[in-house]
Amino acid sequence: MLFRLLGPIEVLGDDGSAVALPGTRARAILAMLLVSRPDVVSPSQLFTTGRSAKDPVNALHVQIAKLRAALPEPRLVSERGGYRLLTRASEVDADVFADACEKGRELARQGDPAAAVTVLREALAGWRQPAGYDFAEVWRVRLEELRLAALDTVLDAELTLGRHRELVPELAGLVAEHPLRERFAELLMLALHCGGRRPEALTVFGDLRRRLADELGTDPGPRTSALHLEILRDEPEAPLTPGGNLPHPVGALFGREPDLEAAGRLLGERRLVTLTGPGGVGKTRTARELGHRLRGRFRDGIWLVELASVARDGSVLDAVAATLLDGEPAAPARDRLVAHLREREVLLMLDNCEHVVDDAAEAAELLLGRCPRLTVLATSREPLNIEGERPVPLAPLALPDAIRLFRDRAPGVRDGDAAVGRLCARLDALPLVLELAAAGTRLFSVGEIESRLDDLANASRRAPARHHSVRALLDWSHALLSEAERRVFAGLSVFRDGCTFADAERVCGATADVLAALVDKSLVVAGPDGRFRLLETVRGYAASTMDTSACHNRHADVRIAFAREVYAGLSSPRQQELLACFLAELPNVREVTTWLLRRGDGPRALLLQGLLGYLWYVCGREAEGARWLGRAIACFDADPRPGHDGPLAVALAWHSYLGRVSGVLPDPWAPADRVRTLYRTTADRDGVRIALPAIAAVAVHLRPGAESLACLEEAEEVMAEFEHPWLRAILDAVWSEQHRRDGDLAAAVAAAEANLRYFEGIDDRFGVVFSHLRLGDAEEHAGHRSRARDRWARARDVARAGHAPVKRGYAELRLAYLDLGDDPSAAVTVLERIRAEAAELAAADLGAAAANLLGLAHVRCRDETAAVTCFLEAVASERALPVRTAVAAGHLTALAGPRWRPPVEQAVERIPDPLHRAALGVLLRNLTGLDDLGRALSSGPVCTPLAALV
Known part of the structure; x- marks a missing residue:
């Protein structure tokens, strides 16, 4: 039986049907007995459960009967x-609810939030308000408190699992329903802040504080107040950390419990575990299931990096950085990831x-050696073969499990287990192959599929024996395709990490019917993001079925057309949209560029990468952009062709600019000098003129004086x-920098204002941030500190909204510079935070x-x-601007003695920028043992110390 106390009193029989209960009085008696x-x-x-009667004892006996x-x-x-009233375990719904709540809370305490969510959500879904009997008030209040505690948990x-935005409506409703329950307000603040809605999170705290003061005469508790302070400082702690990017597994997993237990146990003992096995054995699916089960064990989340889309000559570290650090500045991936x-x-x-096994091994060895709390779970057909690794080999499924998988994927099959078992054995019980075969049951019986295997098993003799049945099944699946389906299937192999329908149509001639057929046959995967992908095993096979060079060629044209669209629209309100599109197509951009370089097509490689130059800068991947541009230029130089001076000039200009800001080029002026030569010698004015503002921007920093002019x-x-x-606005910004070095501050401000007006007019967030920083610098240089403060504060706010943490850090440094003389103790707190953030971002110069x-x-x-500790840290920063080293070594000279003067002089020799030199001179004039050097440096433009410090 089942007794229901939640909601109206009910009793269900063993068959689930409702038991007919007597009247209201009898139900009240039953409720009291249950409670x-x-x-x-x-x-x-029991007399209190109804109206008084002439003979209450007899009336009670009647109800009991x-x-x-x-x-x-x-x-x-x-x-x-x-x-x-006698009951057995799990016969009272209130008991079941309470037990589930306790189990869920215990799972949460043990660090398994995913399992806790599953248990508690199921319990809460069955909640109904208990009947309002006076005698049960204490019990009802206790049960309601249990429900609220379960909601809290x-x-x-x-939130720990990263579901911030989805929870906002539910939490907002709970705050409205329970306005004085501080914990719900705290959770709503967390959800809003982690979802990028910081102002609303602060508003929730303000409303809570007013309610508590008005109704209770008290303030929010210390935990909520501390969270409020963290949000104000924009310093989220561990609860704000997303739980990773691991997708929930789809479909049942069969036959892997022993492997999951073994791998899970090893991950508790070792820091590198590799699931190995042949293609199609289910390594990826098993790894995802294992990660799902281990969610609560890793405080800062589980992060999946899919290396299938990385080219053989690509970088695993770059792929990991792109997953974990998306949108951050492109310092070297190694430094960013370690930090x-x-x-x-x-x-x-x-x-x-x-x-990419060698590159993966190097990346894992580096990160594990430098990051003591990191654990790595890899999947590969072979071990990584590095120290400390524990491989877990996955074998094909046992036959009973293979049959269960096949039947799960082909629910309409009526053949007996003997026939299904023979087929599974023929297919080596490999999960991928079984799923492909299951898709074929929509057209053929199990016997027909098996009979065709012998005819279609034309696997390469050079392939390992375990791959023969995979090849045989793919051959068989391919043989069933129409000519149009085969053509599209092969053409899709040119895409890396999938494509949109529009791109499949342009590159492969795909139609909706053909793609749907390929998806239906499990050869193509249709993702929830609207992209069509080939599994990597299938992709390699598809590429071998016919010559795809024409598709590669059309793919290159599609990417170049995409780059033209980005170039035309990036400096517009479409910037965020195009940036998202670029990040989605980044694997294809790399794939196309690699194909162009391999076939020696330097002109189109130059064109593609030159058009994407500003995008590499905007999305914070300056180092990667500089590398691709360098390879494209080298390819063109190996076989130069006439008529391409314009694309060459653009690529050289971005190579110079990105190489300077990222620090990856030892001599970023060399490509800039080539552009100037082209300007003097080429007839292609259209292409070269686009490149010259970027060259001027580099020259102001590296070639001051007559050459920059x-x-x-x-x-x-x-x-x-x-x-x-847009180029006019860029050139205005460069002129603002030049005017500051010339001492014409009014012209510097005017040029920066023109620059800002343009970027605000087109809603270019990155341009607005840079413009406000530049304008604030000019205002401070001119002595207008309050105006500078306003500009820098605006830059900070826009950078925060636009997810530009490094630029936000520079804006906050400038504001701290203004506050340094007024309240140095308060400045210490702010600066320590910025320094910690810079370490997280591996932003060496900011740090x-x-x-x-x-x-x-x-x-x-x-x-x-x-x-002294702080200055020693700055001196040791290898990738920072040389002026930072000079400032730090100068103060160490004053604090620790003259042995630090030689590093100051060496750093000064590496500073070409006159503004940096003059600002450094202002600082050094006031330091013991360096006043002579300070006076010599001050012969440049009159300025404040700002340029040397920030």
């Missing part, structure tokens, strides 16, 4: 002192390592020849600048020991 279990309930207590007669089993017994677990993972407790899943004049010459508002300013704050607080 009071296992205690005996006295007649005097009716209840006994109604219940299918003799459960209501008389005992000394009253009556007792499940919502906290789901990001050094203190994090993460399970990193490297899936499909076999085609000459570059600016050349850029102005081409600006007079054609109308290009060195923050360390220098923090050192100055400590000097003003008379804490010389802390100051």
Whole structure:
């Protein structure tokens, strides 16, 4: 039986049908007996469940008799002192609910939020408000509190799993329903802040504070107040950390329990476990199931990096960085990842390592060696063969499990287990092959599929024996395709990580019917993102079925057309949309560029990468962009062809610019100098004139004086020849920098204002941030500190909204620089945060600048020991601008002695920028032992120390 106390009182029989209960009085008696279990309930207590009667004892006996007669089993017994209702385990829905809540909370305490969510959500789905009997008020309140505690636990677990945005409506409803329950307001603040809605999170706290003050005369508790402070500082702690990117497994997994147990046990003992086995054995599916089961074990989440889309000559570290650090600045992947993972407790899943096994091994060895809390789970056809690795080989399924999988994937099959078992054995019980065969049952019987295997088993003799049945089944599936389906199937192999329908149509001549047929036959996977993909095993086979060079060629044309669209629309309100499109197509951009380079097509490689130059900059991948541009230029130089001076000039200009800002080029002026030569010698003015503003931007920093002015004049010459508002705005920004170095601050401000007006007009967030920073610098240089503060604050806010953490850090450093003289103790707190963020982002120059300013704050607080520590950190930063080293070594000279003067002089020799030199001179004039060097450097433009410090 089942007794229901949640909602109206009900009793269900063993068959699930409702038991007919007597009237209201009898139901109230049953409710009291259920609530009071296992205690005996006295007649005097039961008298209170109804109206008074002339003969209450007899009336009670009548109701008890009716209840006994109604219940299918003799459960209501008389005992000394009253009556007792006998129940078994799980027979009362309120008990089931309470047990599930306790189980869910225990799972959460054990660190398994995913399992806790499953248990608690199922329990809460069955919740109904208990009947409102006066005698049950205490029980009802206790049960309601249990429900609210379960909601607290499940919502906290789901936030841990990264479901921030989805939970906002539910949490907002709970806050409205329970306005004084502080915990729900705290969880809503977390969900809003992690979902990118920081102002609304702060509003929730303000509303809570007012309600508590008005109704209770109190303030929010310390935990909620601490969270409020963290959000104000934009410093989320571990609860704000997303739970990773691991998708929930789809479909049942058969026959892998022993493997899951073994791998799970090893991951508790070792930091590198590799699932190995032949293609199609189910390594990826098993790894995802294992990750799902281990979600609660890793505080900072489980991150899946799919290496199938990485080219054989690609970079595993870049792929990991793109997954974990998407949108962050493109410092070298090695440094960024180590900084990001050094203190994090993460399970990193490297899936499909076999085609990049050496690179994957190097990446895993590096990260595991430098990040002590990191654990790696890899999948590969062969082990990575590095120290500490524990391989877990996956064998084909046992025959009973193979039959279960086949029947699950082909539910309409009526053949007996003997026939299905023979087929599964012929297919080596490989899950991938079984799923492909199951798809074939829509057209053929199991016997027909088996009979065709011998005819279609034309596997390569050179392939390992375990691959023969995979090849045989793919051959068989391919033989069943129409000519149009075969053509599209082969053509889809040119895409890396899938494509949209529009691209499949343009490149392969695909139609909706043909793609649907290929999806239906399990040869193509249709993703929820609208993209069509080939499994990597299938992709390699598809490429071997026919010559795909024509498709590769059309794919290159499609990517170049896409790059033209991006180039035309990136400096517009479509910037965010195009940026998302580019990130989705990035594997295809790499694939096409690699194909063009391999066939020596330098002209089209130049064109593609040159058009994408600004995009590499906007999306924070300057280092990768510089590398691709360098390879495209080298390819063209190996076989130069006339008529391509324009694309060559654009590619050289972006190579120079991105190489300078990323630090990957030892001599970023060399490609810039080639552009200037082209400008003087080529007849292709259209192409070269686009490149000159970028060359001027590089020249201002690397070739100050007459050469930078000459570059600016050349850029102005081409600006007079054609109308290009975006390039005009870029050139205005470069002029602002040049005017500051010339000491013409009014012109610097005017040029920066023109630059800002344009970027605001087209809603270019990145341009707005850079413009506000530049304009603030000019205002501060001119002595207008309040105006500079306003500009930098605006840059900080836009950078935060536009997810530009490094630019936000530079804006906050400038604001801290203004505040340094007023309250150095407060500046210490801010600067320590920025320095920590810079380490997370592996932003070396930002970190060195923050360390220098923090050192100055400590000097003003008379804490010389802390100051020396900060300056030593800045000196040790290898990738920061040389002026940061000079500032740090200069202050170490004043604090620790003259042995630090030689590093100052060496750094000064590496500073070409006159503004940096002059700003450094202002600082050094006031330092003991360096006043002479400071006076010599101050012969440049009159300025403040800002350019040297920030």
